[in-house]
Amino acid sequence: MTFTTRRKVRFQHCDPAGIVFYPRYFEMINSVVEDWFAEVVEHDFNRLHVESGTGVPTASIETRFHAPSRLGEVLEFRLTPLATGRTSLKLRVTAYRGDERRLTSDSTLVFVDLASGRPLPWPDAMRRHFAMDSQ
């Protein structure tokens, strides 16, 4: 149940030390979550945010950077759902170059109504795509 996609380390991601500046990793991680919602959960971010007035803000995120990534490298990102709550979702995202793990990031998203900011229960149409590995 792991979703996989790739990102190239671009000039815009790298700092004066020639390695990825860590806030740019969070842009990549968010884009991986975005692709997963579009391709696996079948609710793209435009539909979620603009048409439905809902959002999936990140409530917490815990990330370890195992080794630096350099300009021009292609990273494989893997996203796995870890646990589903009534209104929340815990995800693990890892990035690899070949066999070398570059980062591990565990985050908790919450499904919210954008106008009120209040958590909403996941609709079944979304929840049924959050299949866990044990299923």
Next chain:
Amino acid sequence: MTFTTRRKVRFQHCDPAGIVFYPRYFEMINSVVEDWFAEVVEHDFNRLHVESGTGVPTASIETRFHAPSRLGEVLEFRLTPLATGRTSLKLRVTAYRGDERRLTSDSTLVFVDLASGRPLPWPDAMRRHFAMDSQ
């Protein structure tokens, strides 16, 4: 001689008005130039910057935004070399969604030695890939 690539308008590109925040377009444009150097000029940015100690800073850029782009749209970017100087290169980048042009950006890059900041003549190995439309 036009190089074409696509970019999806992501959450990270959009502002509170729900459209692309224009500085993000320049990240996209730079990434298109980066791909063109890697795929057409056959000198990727890692080789250029890290291995060779050279760079291609943008000396000037002039951009018109014809219509806004929205979350989830896929834009087609087209890059065409316009003119080559001894140490510089003029490029046009346009972005389209379907038939609708979203931006036109003309820029001048300069080939420089990173340590001194001084312009360098383009090596023939690069220059021969800057073929103009008329050639």
Next chain:
Amino acid sequence: MTFTTRRKVRFQHCDPAGIVFYPRYFEMINSVVEDWFAEVVEHDFNRLHVESGTGVPTASIETRFHAPSRLGEVLEFRLTPLATGRTSLKLRVTAYRGDERRLTSDSTLVFVDLASGRPLPWPDAMRRHFAMDSQ
């Protein structure tokens, strides 16, 4: 009638060549325009965008980068209105370090209704702050 503010060149602005990555300059320029709207035009971007449902998208921008800027430098940005149209505004932004000019950027903003994207005439409460140098 020139508005002046400062920006420090931060780690997040710099590329693997150790100089400001030009898309980051546009973030700085936009933040200078944002400060000018808040402090001089007396309409901050929250009031404009969120409360009033209006926006000031950039229709075109033409920028020359005269010399690179490096990590830790403090740049002085100067904003001068150049011309006011019924629904548009032309601005010049320059950045200096000491006497050395780093960039010159001329842009045209348009006042729009966010819902329709249509241009709106500048309200007098805003327009009266667009005083030109010759006035």
Next chain:
Amino acid sequence: MTFTTRRKVRFQHCDPAGIVFYPRYFEMINSVVEDWFAEVVEHDFNRLHVESGTGVPTASIETRFHAPSRLGEVLEFRLTPLATGRTSLKLRVTAYRGDERRLTSDSTLVFVDLASGRPLPWPDAMRRHFAMDSQ
């Protein structure tokens, strides 16, 4: 021993939901760490990275976002050193608007030689500024 600084939530930080896009918080957090190194540790990032060939990459970071921040708000960031290792440093950064805490971020930095990527012991000239609250 807490270092305090402020950041305005700017247009460039906000997403289509009108709140800070969380990767932008990491740019703010990094800039707070940057200011602390310059003002408290008395080693600015230019001296560290460019002149000394050293760096302080983030090895891990764990962040909770307690409440969203909106365009135009001014956040107070507070940085407190939590623990010092031979080559590492644990920091807590919090952000408040008034009494409301917006985020809590605990990170571990490592002092490294940029060329080799190897950890280095903190020089005494830096370490003596990492005074903990209990001291």
